[in-house]
Amino acid sequence: MISVSGVEPELGDQDWRFTAPDPLTGADYLHQIYSGADPPEVSGRATVPVLWDKQRRTIVNNESAEILRMMNEGFGDLADPTLDLYPAELRDEIEALNARIYPRLNNGVYRAGFATTQEAYEEAFHDVFATLDELEARFSAHRAFLSGERVTEADIRLFVTLVRFDAAYHGLFKCNLRRLADYPALISYLERFLALPGVRDTVSIDHINRGYYSIKALNPPGIVPLGPKLDRA
Template sequence: MLVEGKWTQDWQPVQATDAKGGFVRQASSFRNWVTPDGRAGPTGCAGFRAERGRYQLYVALICPWASRTLMARKLKHLDVVVGVTIVEPELSDQGWRFAHGDTLTGSTYLHELYTRADKCFTGRATVPVLWDKTTGTIVNNESADIVRMFNTGFGALADATVDLYPEALRSEIDAWNARIYPALNNGVYRAGFATTQLAYEEAFRDVFAILAVLEAHLEQRAFLVGDRLTEADIRLFVTLVRFDVAYHGLFKCNLKRIIDYPALTAYLTRMLDVPGIRETVSIEHIKRGYYSIKALNPNGIVPLGPKWAS
């Protein structure tokens, strides 16, 4: 991580833990918003007007949070408006790395973007990052914000016929988000990075309890909320698509696989068939990336299965 703008070599993806050995995710630190006229958004400063070609999204294809933003960008048809840079899947000893350097900023590692934005930055250099080429700074590094920004912040530059957070469905979407994030999206990480048996078992139970709820819910419906794809589906999908490939083995979430749940499997296939979504998923990056986490897999051996992903 960076400490007052300097890279510290003790980099480990195993993050802070609480008193019970539970995994604690770092809060995001750049929270500005792109808006149609450049006015300030719900948090942060003004000055980030929606413009074609002005912003670049930095992602890792292994990362579920970054993948949310990639999905929103595709679904809102922002591909020609916001460029994308993909980091290498394996974690280097200086965090995320660009395979051939980043031509836009002249960086080798993602952490250099953080120090360009704030030369005294302290914290982890996480993806996603929404970068402003005009001012050479980070607009925002919180995927939940970036998904909302792509939904409404780009005004007429985005596809207005797609609404990932419709007014009428907001409370239902918020309610699912509030359940799915701790129990599932972050639940698998809490299981995988737990440092005590108790913390692991708590997380494990949360994961399979919410999967049972979701299986029952999706038996009768195509999408989580209403009759269309919303932000809640994006958040669920990114974890489901990684589950059998990475979380079942590496994160010890091995009570069942997604393929053992008929409704969740049908849902996953339905989501993958939505135009634009499949191209945001790289099973190869997911496998190589997760299994390169040395703290969990010291020899870096990448499993060959499951059958559908080999």
């Protein structure tokens, strides 16, 4: 079965530290998982998430979109057969949504936040808010989720950006034309997603704030804001 080991929200001197020693490996830090894998993963920075093979004691994957797809398709009888986040009849639409939302919104906020020129920042900024405007119009047409009445992987990929938006991306990443709270249809969608079984338990606005505001390149003093007050976790 799949167990979960969590890391602290802030990056420390050794990057990601486990909230408690990892029960599978005894590691205190994520980089120890990478260097202790068979073969060792030493070609870059240790990042989350990580899908770890308990039997082979190695990293299977550390790319979130690929892990999401693997969770849906690669676990056979261990998974809920009634839940399919990538159904055959919606795959073309899901791929089109991912191709539209990822570069302009999911990655767009990072392009804005880490931009080193005004031109690059403005291009990313406009991509972010053009996409939010498109999504607001989509959900204003009484759609429950991106592809209609059922949740797909495209919803999960969108959710993780929306739930962080007002806490982190609006201020720290300078995506401040509007708050997510200014989009009534998107807020309704976000609340609908948060109401799905188990989802709200995965969200901590405090952890989002502490994690993002620990990025020294964007916030050298490391001061974590006390707001905003958001009823999401």
